[in-house]
Amino acid sequence: MAEVRAEMVANVWQVVASEGDSVAEGDTLVILESMKMEIPVLVEDPGTLTKLAVAEGDVVQEGDLIAVIE
Amino acid sequence: MFGSVLVANRGEIARRVIRSARRMGIRAIAVYSEADAGLPYVAEADEAVPIGPAPAARSYLDVRAVLGAARTTGAAAIHPGYGFLAENAGFAAEVIGAGLTWVGPPPAAIEQMGDKINARNLMERAGVPVAAGSREPVADVAAALAEAERIGYPVMIKAAAGGGGIGMSAAGSEAELTAGFATARTRAERFFGSSDILLERYIERARHVEVQILGLNDGRVLALGERDCSVQRRHQKVAEETPSPGITPQLRARMLAAASRAGEAVAYRGAGTVECLVDTQAQDFVFLEMNTRLQVEHPITEMVTGLDLVEQQLLIADGGDVSFAPDSVRAAGHAVELRVYAEDPRRFLPSPGVITEWSEPSGPGVRVDAGYTVGNEVTPYYDPLLAKLCVHGDDRDQVLRRARAAVADFHIRGPKTNLAFHTELLDSDEFASGRYDTSVVARLRP
Numbered sequence: 001m002a003e004v005r006a007e008m009v010a011n012v013w014q015v016v017a018s019e020g021d022s023v024a025e026g027d028t029l030v031i032l033e034s035m036k037m038e039i040p041v042l043v044e045d046p047g048t049l050t051k052l053a054v055a056e057g058d059v060v061q062e063g064d065l066i067a068v069i070e
Numbered sequence: 071m072f073g074s075v076l077v078a079n080r081g082e083i084a085r086r087v088i089r090s091a092r093r094m095g096i097r098a099i100a101v102y103s104e105a106d107a108g109l110p111y112v113a114e115a116d117e118a119v120p121i122g123p124a125p126a127a128r129s130y131l132d133v134r135a136v137l138g139a140a141r142t143t144g145a146a147a148i149h150p151g152y153g154f155l156a157e158n159a160g161f162a163a164e165v166i167g168a169g170l171t172w173v174g175p176p177p178a179a180i181e182q183m184g185d186k187i188n189a190r191n192l193m194e195r196a197g198v199p200v201a202a203g204s205r206e207p208v209a210d211v212a213a214a215l216a217e218a219e220r221i222g223y224p225v226m227i228k229a230a231a232g233g234g235g236i237g238m239s240a241a242g243s244e245a246e247l248t249a250g251f252a253t254a255r256t257r258a259e260r261f262f263g264s265s266d267i268l269l270e271r272y273i274e275r276a277r278h279v280e281v282q283i284l285g286l287n288d289g290r291v292l293a294l295g296e297r298d299c300s301v302q303r304r305h306q307k308v309a310e311e312t313p314s315p316g317i318t319p320q321l322r323a324r325m326l327a328a329a330s331r332a333g334e335a336v337a338y339r340g341a342g343t344v345e346c347l348v349d350t351q352a353q354d355f356v357f358l359e360m361n362t363r364l365q366v367e368h369p370i371t372e373m374v375t376g377l378d379l380v381e382q383q384l385l386i387a388d389g390g391d392v393s394f395a396p397d398s399v400r401a402a403g404h405a406v407e408l409r410v411y412a413e414d415p416r417r418f419l420p421s422p423g424v425i426t427e428w429s430e431p432s433g434p435g436v437r438v439d440a441g442y443t444v445g446n447e448v449t450p451y452y453d454p455l456l457a458k459l460c461v462h463g464d465d466r467d468q469v470l471r472r473a474r475a476a477v478a479d480f481h482i483r484g485p486k487t488n489l490a491f492h493t494e495l496l497d498s499d500e501f502a503s504g505r506y507d508t509s510v511v512a513r514l515r516p
């Protein structure tokens with residue numbers, strides 16, 4: 001199981017993937033926005049996206065859980 | 071002279087405008103979002119009004135909130151700074167319609183220059199050189215491919231209503247253009263509310279050089295020298311210098327004359343900037359766009375000319391004369407601006423956070439325009455500019471020496487900053503030689 005966490009304080013601009021999706025390395029899960037810059041959060045370990053912990057418009061803090069991939 | 075001015079902005083530029091206004095005896099009124107209540111500019115204003123929550127759309131971009139603040143404080147004028155509502159012709163017209171003084175160019179000039187396609191066509195007619203490119207919005211991918219065939223690859227894909235480098239990308243082939251076009255449209259719609267796209271011939275190994283203009287009330291448009299802004303990451307400026315080490319006196323004279331013509335073509339008043347791309351091999355240039363407001367990097371022009379550009383903006387907006395003899399401006403020495411961003415110095419990714427240490431450099435020729443100080447929180451809601459470190463000296467060598475020392479003496483803890491990148495830039499052979507172009511950052515970060 002791999003947890004994907006936010007690297008910085010940011011707003012969640014777009015949720016690209018959905019729970020239940022099978023995801024490959026390099027796929028975009030969500031796109032964060034911070035300081036007028038879009039920061040895509042990418043899959044590092046392939047698997048099934050079992051949990052998406054954020055929704056569009058949320059504010060995430062550094063270290064907050066974004067998704068779980070199993 | 072009007073007695074008060076509301077500054078419809080935040081951070082370092084709000085502080086900058088407040089400083090000049092107060093020095094001139096004008097009451098300075100700040101507005102702030104919930105995220106910015108603790109910033110220095112709020113404390114330094116004569117009066118400060120909260121205008122809404124952190125997201126810019128609900129505060130600094132909220133026309134009703136800003137005009138409401140002007141009404142309740144009895145402000146006589148509005149200075150928009152840069153970004154936010156500065157190049158919004160509708161806002162400028164509303165300010166004037168409410169009986170207030172607008173510290174900026176006529177709304178018609180903002181509108182004419184705000185659409186990049188319209189601006190290109192207008193400049194071409196005024197005899198200002200433009201790059202091969204679109205004369206009308208490119209409707210779809212098929213039209214883009216046909217247009218690129220006519221212009222020749224590589225092409226730059228741009229939002230017609232855009233600015234700040236957002237949504238811009240270069241395409242060297244049909245495949246890249248097809249992919250880039252869709253992305254550019256989405257971003258243009260999202261950031262600028264218009265999905266109009268234009269294509270322009272992309273000039274590789276170019277320098278980005280801009281001319282500061284000042285439109286006077288007698289109709290003259292002065293060109294106050296150039297700034298070289300070729301040090302960029304993600305098409306956004308990181309460092310600027312004047313004079314440009316990459317243009318001959320002959321080319322400079324042609325660029326300054328063209329910039330005056332550009333301003334005259336739209337009956338420009340106040341401070342503005344004509345951005346150009348320079349092909350250093352050919353020593354030739356093309357018009358890129360005009361920014362109808364005060365520019366971030368205006369301090370380096372102030373340092374070499376000795377003028378206070380904000381003061382001139384306020385005087386011109388009031389309908390009067392500028393503070394100097396228009397024919398007597400002479401540039402002296404050299405100046406550099408280094409933008410200190412809250413971002414990591416390797417990948418340039420945003421780094422918000424609370425500032426736990428803030429210590430600015432000082433010394434001969436050193437000027438720091440900062441938006442933050444110790445204890446402030448840098449939030450993800452706005453751009454990453456923390457401060458502008460500006461250095462003036464007799465010549466370029468002296469300026470680079472002073473700049474290296476000043477960067478080493480600037481201490482910020484909390485958010486990561488790009489100060490380490492500036493050290494690297496100043497020490498690089500390419501920047502030190504003066505023979506660099508817009509790809510210099512990409513070469514330092516392969």
